[in-house]
Amino acid sequence: MNWDDLRIIAAVRDEGTYAGASARLRIDETTVGRRLARIQRDLGVPLFDAVDGLRRPTRQCEAVLEHVGAMAAHAAAIDRVKESEVGPVGRLRIASTNAVAEELLAPHASSFLRDHPGLTLQFLTSSGNVKFSRWQADLAIRLRKPEKGDFTISKLGEVRLYFFEPADRGGAEPVVCVYPDELDAIPEAQFLRAKRLTNVRCVTDNVRIIRTMIQSHQAIGVLPEHSCGSLLADRSLRATLLPRRRDVWLLVQNHLKRDPATRVTIDWVRACFKDLSHG
Amino acid sequence: MNWDDLRIIAAVRDEGTYAGASARLRIDETTVGRRLARIQRDLGVPLFDAVDGLRRPTRQCEAVLEHVGAMAAHAAAIDRVKESEVGPVGRLRIASTNAVAEELLAPHASSFLRDHPGLTLQFLTSSGNVKFSRWQADLAIRLRKPEKGDFTISKLGEVRLYFFEPADRGGAEPVVCVYPDELDAIPEAQFLRAKRLTNVRCVTDNVRIIRTMIQSHQAIGVLPEHSCGSLLADRSLRATLLPRRRDVWLLVQNHLKRDPATRVTIDWVRACFKDLSHG
């Protein structure tokens, strides 16, 4: 039994004719006749008598109509669920590095969430533990371009990188902060490896740690522009812009690429990165 | 919003995957995905998150599902309305002459109604007042073939006719019973007119009246075979079989010709007339 055909029964009862029901439901009168015939066959009982030019519900039809009325009330309530939300609705789980989340996304998050009251953002910053393929995140911001997978990938932007070293090299040899092996492909790691620095004593991908050590004027390292902040103005440090930038990639679950909430969130993430490129 | 799509939501929630819902509803997994996308667009809210390989209902979806559950209960009750009736169900209004109803149909009505507990017969025997075109009857048994109309017409059979006159013509001249002018076309009326009888003193289409007067052995008239009964064995009467029979026609409302209840009733009416032809 097709539940939607039940609405035909109610309309014919209310209007008394196929033509009246047709106007009410805004479907063709031929369609009303056919769908009524179909639900009548499905139910196996006659639903209307034809008397004096009008369709009159049978006893069985009256019994059916009591239930249809109740179903219509529930359908109306479902429609109100829809109306209770204005704008895109949803919860987006964004997997990214701490730095990206804290310094690129978080500063703009409040205004974005204010502008879209139906949205919720969840930042997954321990991204090593998130399996994108298992739908454990909706979006992922990656520093490496994954070769393939069940997702849609696009380039978010390019991040400028700065090499920091103490201005005064007279003191003790500064420690060198490098990125772990699995990040060998990123420009920062390649740059540092090419310089053949000694005293490599700190290995981490936590840029906050790297930034704190650089700020002590006793360490060497590379930071992305969004993590530099006031370090660029520190006269005890020498900042050198690297020739290469680092690509940043956005991954979107395939089943979400047309989802309205996802689309506005993607636009917002892109704007965050665009602000950076011009800042 | 298509009410039938709401069943898709419930099935995906229950099974956790499109494939599971597909098996449950016995529709293609592609169709599940498309119909879910459609109802999601109609409602304007996301219904499922994808987490750890499963679809999990969102907060709005849970709200919708409460209503869907209630609707499913009503749909089940509607299905039971159908199951409460065994066999064809309906009330058939049959327009016919008194004689046909009383003598051809009524004797067989009890067993027919016993065999079809879901049927009800309503005999409309003041058929002059019934407008078949206004759906005031479902079936009509007519002695004249109507030329046209919004109904399906078929021949029921041919009725044998008997001319009765008193065996002893020595007494007073018997009165002649004839049919009213509007029945001029029927063979009885034509036969009587052709005999150029005098003493035409009784005009009626009520064959019971005609029969009673013939039974008094003081009247002449023509009766259909189903109204003769014991008159044929009365030695004080001379019964002559007319050469012509009278056609009987069945009219069926067009919208009912495929209705199951109507079809079994038509078969029954035909059987009543067939019994007559061989009796």
Added chain:
DNA sequence: GCATATGGCTGCAAATTTGCAGGAAGCGCC
């Protein structure tokens, strides 16, 4: 590492539904 099973998406064809147009019938009004 390979084979198998499962899930979901896309393109295309088949199936079904819907709308349109025409025709028939009845009713009311002039």
Added chain:
DNA sequence: GGCGCTTCCTGCAAATTTGCAGCCATATGC
């Protein structure tokens, strides 16, 4: 009596939905 309006049915074409096949990805077991 003729005309206009309304209702409903039927045939056909257009539109939509559904199913199927192929493909891709992931997980599991051997």
